[in-house]
Amino acid sequence: MAEFLQFLISGLTVGAVYALVALGFTLIYNASGVVNFAQGEFVMLGGMVTVFVSAAGVPLPLAAVIAIGIAVAIGLLLHRFAIEPARGASAVTLIIITIGASILLRGLAAIVFDKQFHKLPAFTGDAPVDVLGAAVQPQSFWVLGGTAVVVLALYVFLEHTITGKAVLATAANRLAARLVGINTTTIMALAFGGSAAIGAIAGILVTPITLTSYDVGTLLALKGFAAAMLGGMGNPVGAVVGGLLLGLLEAFGAGYISSTYKDAFAFVVILIVLFAAPQGLFGRRVVERV
Amino acid sequence: MKSKTALTSLLAASVMAFGFSQGALAQNTVKIGSVLSVTGPSSFLGEPEDKTLKLYVDKINAAGGVAGKKIELVIYDDGGDANKARTFATRLIEDDEVIAMVGGTTTGSTMAMIPVFEEAQVPFISLAGAIEVIDPVRKFVFKTPHTDKMACEKIFEDLKKRNLTKIGLISGTDGFGASMRAQCVKVAPNYGMEIIVDENYGPRDSDMTAQLTKIKNTAGVQAVVNPGFGQGPAIVTRNYAQLGMTNIPFYQSHGVASKSFIDLAGAAAEGVRLPAAALLVGDKLPESDPQKKVVTEYKQAYEGATKQPVSTFGGHAYDGLFILVEAMKRANSTDPKKIRDEIEKTKGFVGTGGIVNMSPTDHLGLDLSAFRMLEIKGGDWNLIASGS
Numbered sequence A: 001m002a003e004f005l006q007f008l009i010s011g012l013t014v015g016a017v018y019a020l021v022a023l024g025f026t027l028i029y030n031a032s033g034v035v036n037f038a039q040g041e042f043v044m045l046g047g048m049v050t051v052f053v054s055a056a057g058v059p060l061p062l063a064a065v066i067a068i069g070i071a072v073a074i075g076l077l078l079h080r081f082a083i084e085p086a087r088g089a090s091a092v093t094l095i096i097i098t099i100g101a102s103i104l105l106r107g108l109a110a111i112v113f114d115k116q117f118h119k120l121p122a123f124t125g126d127a128p129v130d131v132l133g134a135a136v137q138p139q140s141f142w143v144l145g146g147t148a149v150v151v152l153a154l155y156v157f158l159e160h161t162i163t164g165k166a167v168l169a170t171a172a173n174r175l176a177a178r179l180v181g182i183n184t185t186t187i188m189a190l191a192f193g194g195s196a197a198i199g200a201i202a203g204i205l206v207t208p209i210t211l212t213s214y215d216v217g218t219l220l221a222l223k224g225f226a227a228a229m230l231g232g233m234g235n236p237v238g239a240v241v242g243g244l245l246l247g248l249l250e251a252f253g254a255g256y257i258s259s260t261y262k263d264a265f266a267f268v269v270i271l272i273v274l275f276a277a278p279q280g281l282f283g284r285r286v287v288e289r290v
Numbered sequence B: 001m002k003s004k005t006a007l008t009s010l011l012a013a014s015v016m017a018f019g020f021s022q023g024a025l026a027q028n029t030v031k032i033g034s035v036l037s038v039t040g041p042s043s044f045l046g047e048p049e050d051k052t053l054k055l056y057v058d059k060i061n062a063a064g065g066v067a068g069k070k071i072e073l074v075i076y077d078d079g080g081d082a083n084k085a086r087t088f089a090t091r092l093i094e095d096d097e098v099i100a101m102v103g104g105t106t107t108g109s110t111m112a113m114i115p116v117f118e119e120a121q122v123p124f125i126s127l128a129g130a131i132e133v134i135d136p137v138r139k140f141v142f143k144t145p146h147t148d149k150m151a152c153e154k155i156f157e158d159l160k161k162r163n164l165t166k167i168g169l170i171s172g173t174d175g176f177g178a179s180m181r182a183q184c185v186k187v188a189p190n191y192g193m194e195i196i197v198d199e200n201y202g203p204r205d206s207d208m209t210a211q212l213t214k215i216k217n218t219a220g221v222q223a224v225v226n227p228g229f230g231q232g233p234a235i236v237t238r239n240y241a242q243l244g245m246t247n248i249p250f251y252q253s254h255g256v257a258s259k260s261f262i263d264l265a266g267a268a269a270e271g272v273r274l275p276a277a278a279l280l281v282g283d284k285l286p287e288s289d290p291q292k293k294v295v296t297e298y299k300q301a302y303e304g305a306t307k308q309p310v311s312t313f314g315g316h317a318y319d320g321l322f323i324l325v326e327a328m329k330r331a332n333s334t335d336p337k338k339i340r341d342e343i344e345k346t347k348g349f350v351g352t353g354g355i356v357n358m359s360p361t362d363h364l365g366l367d368l369s370a371f372r373m374l375e376i377k378g379g380d381w382n383l384i385a386s387g388s
Helices: A002-032 A039-055 A060-086 A091-113 A138-158 A162-172 A175-181 A184-210 A217-231 A238-255 A258-276 B002-018 B042-061 B082-096 B107-120 B148-161 B175-191 B209-216 B231-244 B261-267 B276-283 B292-305 B312-331 B334-344
Strands: A129-131 A133-137 B029-036 B070-078 B101-103 B124-128 B140-144 B166-172 B194-201 B223-226 B250-252 B273-276 B371-376 B380-383
Touching: A002 A133, A002 A138, A002 A162, A002 A184, A002 A238, A002 B209, A039 A060, A039 A091, A039 A184, A039 A217, A060 A091, A060 A184, A060 B231, A091 A133, A091 B292, A133 A138, A138 A162, A162 A238, A175 A184, A175 B223, A175 B292, A184 B175, A217 A238, A217 A258, A238 A258, A238 B148, A258 B209, B029 B042, B029 B082, B042 B070, B042 B101, B042 B292, B042 B380, B070 B082, B082 B107, B082 B292, B101 B312, B107 B175, B124 B250, B124 B312, B140 B194, B140 B231, B140 B334, B148 B175, B148 B209, B148 B223, B148 B250, B166 B231, B175 B194, B209 B223, B209 B231, B209 B380, B231 B250, B231 B261, B261 B292, B273 B276, B276 B292, B276 B312, B276 B371, B276 B380, B312 B334
Parallel strands: B029 B070, B029 B101, B101 B124, B124 B140, B166 B194, B166 B223, B223 B250, B250 B273
Antiparallel strands: A129 A133, B273 B371, B371 B380
């Protein structure tokens, strides 16, 4: 039982980060149809900027806010100068643009910061908490709690605010949204800024556990993308479920089967799911009442 | 204006092509080449190597050079890409016409470059870790870093002294981790070690609690060894403490022998043992230690020039450069073949990595005494006297 719980919590913690990255993918995909492969770099920025700003003597909470601010600014710039000018280009072109942006951000981070690994202190100490025999880092609860708050806030925003409904409307049908007076360009900028914020929050929450460096975004983007596909691209619920599921698959794969095949195991399951349901677990709803 | 610059560069290019530029200057300089992974995933190895070579070549030149000739250092950055490394190796031989090479940050890059230098018969002192570089011995290839096999032997030696024989392994799946794991499995029987659980993790993984839980729940594990480098071992060490496994002796490899490991692992690193070069504990060595002078001087020079803490990897570049420079002095020639013969005759060279005694059958020249067993105590390295 203790062993099972240990794997469960480890899987959920890692999965929560995948879920946040997948949410970022989803939000941008919904608003613009772009799969943004620079999503992992927002996570990197969250962690790295917090590390360097707090090293300069700024208190941690303020450093975190600054990091989110910088990530949002970069998300908006990415939209304004890379995505917007290429409107109407094919999906593949836009994906290549985001891959280019991801490489650029990585390179800049290596120059502006450095190439070393960095850590952040855990928010509430390092003493492990005993949960029915499983040793859990307090930071894990921050990651899980933070993810829950972000998901809830996003839900409230999308379902209960006019702007949020405008995002949903844009996602459902851009032309129709424009016809009823929604400025879809602003909505897209909002989606990029929002995704960057979510990514940065993930980076800040998880750095005390996973450490960070200029190139941590690559793998996270890949895993987050896989999670989003597993859940169904474009579905926020699917993104969260997909992320958590991927984390759990890895932890249980490593714990019960073999650590050698844990990544393979996770991807094989994803492939099987996609063969059975090409739309992912929560495939995209075609009709959306707003 | 535009056409003028184009014309100038065209002229310059043609001058280069016809080789008019090799005037009097070339008479007094020799070119030493280097291909390093200054950027990319192995940049934390390549960067200190790059800085060390530049720093000391400047020093050597300021002091009048080698045998009356100034050294011109030609460095290329392969970004950790073995294919690029090979291209640059060819360029060093064909375009730059270097007389020797000190470089090859990773085993992958080194292995890709070996054929180029072997064919051109130009000595190549590699800075890569794996034993494959010098085993089997190749005529023109040498290396300075300790091998992963030696690290395993040093760890097992220490375990044997402590009467611990049942081992759990947890290794990274990166080149370094996988290679060292294989060496550990191979030499384990020589020390009476039994590997009863063998786990691994991806170099980019952020949580190893699942693997460690498995090791923890394996009956009879007396010690755990973690071959790996980069941030992985730091996370493994944190998870180790998180799971309350610190009552089981825990060994890291020389792959994490830098202060940043202690910083990243924090309090969890307390009590961890690892084999490392004398460079890390220069200030703790007794005055009688033959390496004391070399390592403290290198540390002062490097830290003074770069404002960064010294690392073993920069030390390997220092050793490579000076083994070459001394061979050049003895050979008193710029003929690559003569220099190669002298490198092979290196005896009693005191470097940052140990005392080097090369021979036709040993192109590394280090024995286990090159490694010191360290234990992390109070956030710092501590020498373990042999026999405790």
